[in-house]
Amino acid sequence: MAKKTVSVREVLRAPSGAVSLADIDPRDTPSAPGDKDATKAQLAADGAELAVLQEKLYAEGATGGTRRVLLVLQGMDTSGKGGVIEHVAGSVNPQGLAITSFKKPTPEELRHGFLWRVRRAVPAPGLIGVFDRSHYEDVLIGRVRELATPAVIERRYREIVRFEDQLAESGVTIVKCMLHVSKWEQKQRLLARLDDSTKRWKFNPGDIDERALWDQYQRAYEIAVERTSTQTNPWYVVPSDRKWYRNWAIGRLLLEAVQDLDPRFPPADYDVAAQRDRLIDEAD
């Protein structure tokens, strides 16, 4: 049995005030329950617990409850957003999930405000939603690639904070994770994609062009985290060079969020004995 850990939320929560990603080692494994094997075992145990809690949350949502959870995954290419979805979200009943992958906006999406497509993807009550990329793209690539003016980008941080506050008020617990990988590790992962014929489709020559902007992207993440990490909706910076740590840590952040909700199976809102009699006495 892995040893008991402290709340990973306290350890990974972004500091209030200035954020310096250079001071957070992507290879670190803070508050991991043990070595790689022990941590993987704990991820499996946490996943089983999450599955049970998720069923209760689903039951709540199916009977009038409004609570739900939204896991937001942001990170550079190869940081492992897909891996987290497979290994963390994959442990729960797929009926209880709502996964949305945000790609380059379509022409229709561009005709609306940047939050339009995001509002449509907010998970329904009882579900665990997962955003693979999110509204943060509009202040990350949006900033680095100058897809909007500086004034517009500035306004977006405030719009995001207000939007997420509204979500919280409507019953959405948001868990925002930045998957923090090193530039060196990304290179290894890109090379691995090139070397594996089953992974070459994931590689895009443009990925190397983006690497030339690595420092600008890191700075854009720092600013985004600084401006949008709030008491209600904090950011977590998850060291992600070690996949086993990243998967466990994000799974744990999600589990702790659902544990806090303490969902329960709803009691019957009908007379159980009377319904039982109706069924038994039914004419066949």
Place this chain on the structure above:
Amino acid sequence: MAKKTVSVREVLRAPSGAVSLADIDPRDTPSAPGDKDATKAQLAADGAELAVLQEKLYAEGATGGTRRVLLVLQGMDTSGKGGVIEHVAGSVNPQGLAITSFKKPTPEELRHGFLWRVRRAVPAPGLIGVFDRSHYEDVLIGRVRELATPAVIERRYREIVRFEDQLAESGVTIVKCMLHVSKWEQKQRLLARLDDSTKRWKFNPGDIDERALWDQYQRAYEIAVERTSTQTNPWYVVPSDRKWYRNWAIGRLLLEAVQDLDPRFPPADYDVAAQRDRLIDEAD
């Protein structure tokens, strides 16, 4: 190792012409690979194979392919649509799934044609979509509860056939399953829900009212299957009183459909060696 089975599609495919559900035993287990334990083991093995094929289909979709699969699940209450999603769809990466649960139409949905909400839920290329209930509700409960005139119901069968033909032309392989349970088995399952405090939320007193219309529902299913089972988009009638058989059979129908597509990891559309050199030679 379980013994080799014949194609379950041939065995479960609805007959052309008149369909008599009374002649199909819901407790039957046609072409099962063995007893309950052996069949469960085969389901796990099939699930692993499906997961691998699904990743290839996903890769195809991510690189311009248009093919996808849509599993349509229809059946009376307690027939196990949710169980199939958990045990069959649960074996693949959740990123590759698009699950839609069709409830009583909303006021907005009612303002549109009955296929409006269905078109919006068609899986994107590369995905396996699952419909938990579907457009068939509009010719099932729609017929039994007389939610539309007979003339409208008649027209819907033709609209459904045309709609599904269009889907097939746009790359969607549809696998339509009717989960065939007996009235007796449904009673046992409803009693089990009443007797289990973690399942009472799934029970609704209206479920017993619907049982009074059992024969009309069976007839509505027969007519729907007769009118909409085509060469391209056939119906499968899956005996579902034994959950282990139902899960294996539907998993197998899905697996065979994806096997037929024979998806492959796309080759690189760039010069692998050149990109490798770019990465290696990168200034740091």
